[in-house]
Amino acid sequence: MEKIIFENGESVLRKGGFVMPQLIQASDFGKQLGCEYNPLGGIAVDSFGRTNIHGIYAAGDASVIAPAQVIIAAAEGVRAAAGVNMNLTQKEFLE
Ligand SMILES: Cc1cc2nc3c(=O)[nH]c(=O)nc-3n(C[C@H](O)[C@H](O)[C@H](O)COP(=O)(O)OP(=O)(O)OC[C@H]3O[C@@H](n4cnc5c(N)ncnc54)[C@H](O)[C@@H]3O)c2cc1C
Numbered sequence: 001m002e003k004i005i006f007e008n009g010e011s012v013l014r015k016g017g018f019v020m021p022q023l024i025q026a027s028d029f030g031k032q033l034g035c036e037y038n039p040l041g042g043i044a045v046d047s048f049g050r051t052n053i054h055g056i057y058a059a060g061d062a063s064v065i066a067p068a069q070v071i072i073a074a075a076e077g078v079r080a081a082a083g084v085n086m087n088l089t090q091k092e093f094l095e
Pocket of ligand 1 (some may be wrong): 070
């Protein structure tokens with residue numbers, strides 16, 4: 001890299017830089033199901049991955065827009081799995 005040329009024609013000399021991606025949901029599957037979304041644009045879940053719709057869980061990048069990291073997605077998946085397990089096995093968890 002030598003230079004950045006902006007749309008208005010102005011330019012600045014640079015030897016390198018970082019590109020900041022725009023973090024958006026690639027899928028509107030949650031919206032199709034009627035899930036509520038959090039302020040950052042992910043599907044809103046509680047600490048067990050439960051959405052506002054009974055029986056629908058979300059985890060990983062679907063619910064955590066930032067920071068999007070593999071280890072966080074994996075942990076969210078474990079939380080949601082625990083939620084599913086409790087939903088199936090404990091009556092009081094349903095209420
Ligand atoms: C360019 C880039 C670099 C990154 N670098 C790092 C890094 O260095 N370290 C790090 O920890 N994290 C990094 N991440 C973030 C990390 O990749 C994600 O946080 C993580 O993969 C999220 O896991 P996930 O299972 O939630 O989603 P994903 O890995 O996106 O898995 C979702 C899966 O669902 C599938 N899918 C989507 N819609 C449907 C549908 N309707 N039906 C069936 N399947 C569907 C997709 O094809 C995909 O396989 C990076 C991400 C990007 C984009």
